[in-house]
Amino acid sequence: DTGVSQNPRHKITKRGQNVTFRCDPISEHNRLYWYRQTLGQGPEFLTYFQNEAQLEKSRLLSDRFSAERPKGSFSTLEIQRTEQGDSAMYLCASSPGGLVTDTQYFGPGTRLTVL
Amino acid sequence: AQSVTQLGSHVSVSEGALVLLRCNYSSSVPPYLFWYVQYPNQGLQLLLKYTSAATLVKGINGFEAEFKKSETSFHLTKPSAHMSDAAEYFCAVSEKTSYDKVIFGPGTSLSVIP
Numbered sequence: 001d002t003g004v005s006q007n008p009r010h011k012i013t014k015r016g017q018n019v020t021f022r023c024d025p026i027s028e029h030n031r032l033y034w035y036r037q038t039l040g041q042g043p044e045f046l047t048y049f050q051n052e053a054q055l056e057k058s059r060l061l062s063d064r065f066s067a068e069r070p071k072g073s074f075s076t077l078e079i080q081r082t083e084q085g086d087s088a089m090y091l092c093a094s095s096p097g098g099l100v101t102d103t104q105y106f107g108p109g110t111r112l113t114v115l
Numbered sequence: 116a117q118s119v120t121q122l123g124s125h126v127s128v129s130e131g132a133l134v135l136l137r138c139n140y141s142s143s144v145p146p147y148l149f150w151y152v153q154y155p156n157q158g159l160q161l162l163l164k165y166t167s168a169a170t171l172v173k174g175i176n177g178f179e180a181e182f183k184k185s186e187t188s189f190h191l192t193k194p195s196a197h198m199s200d201a202a203e204y205f206c207a208v209s210e211k212t213s214y215d216k217v218i219f220g221p222g223t224s225l226s227v228i229p
Contacts, residue, residue: 031215042205042219056216104217106158
């Protein structure tokens with residue numbers, strides 16, 4: 001069990017550019033979650049997957065955001081035409097199978113800075 | 116709609132003193148409740164969770180929390196603070212009907228003074 005990994009750990013981009021983040025969940029974890037955390041705030045739910053199916057999306061996930069989990073393993077989160085307001089820590093978490101007793105295990109996050 | 120409030124964005128305690136971090140929730144249905152800890156440059160780690168079993172929940176590192184429905188509270192305590200407890204603590208809630216969607220509070224930064 002190597003834990004949830006996220007790449008890159010830091011990303012600096014200019015406003016208007018597209019960025020893509022990757023999350024590798026714990027092996028055999030069926031559920032994968034994306035959160036956004038801004039300075040001084042708790043994580044905010046963005047979306048989650050059961051295997052390759054995206055089951056719920058937050059209103060925070062505007063049309064510029066898209067998440068995929070094509071083979072039910074790793075996931076990508078893409079932000080198009082980045083804005084300064086997108087600057088935040090993007091967290092990924094995974095859990096085994098969606099039972100309420102399952103724990104969500106978090107990765108270290110990708111810190112995005114939009115200049 | 117669910118929400119979580121954490122009283123006190125910063126709490127300082129002396130090493131060896133009682134730790135009390137406050138959390139109140141709002142939920143239209145019976146909730147599940149969580150406490151997570153975040154150390155600098157690390158991911159969130161689950162301390163403990165309440166899922167409608169015992170109202171007093173024991174977690175890792177000597178922490179525990181008590182679910183009080185009448186007060187809509189889920190305060191986190193530890194009898195004796197250790198320097199290594201300095202971190203950011205987040206209370207979170209989810210609903211039984213949508214337990215994957217976890218709503219986090221704003222967090223409380225705990226400092227431990229030697």
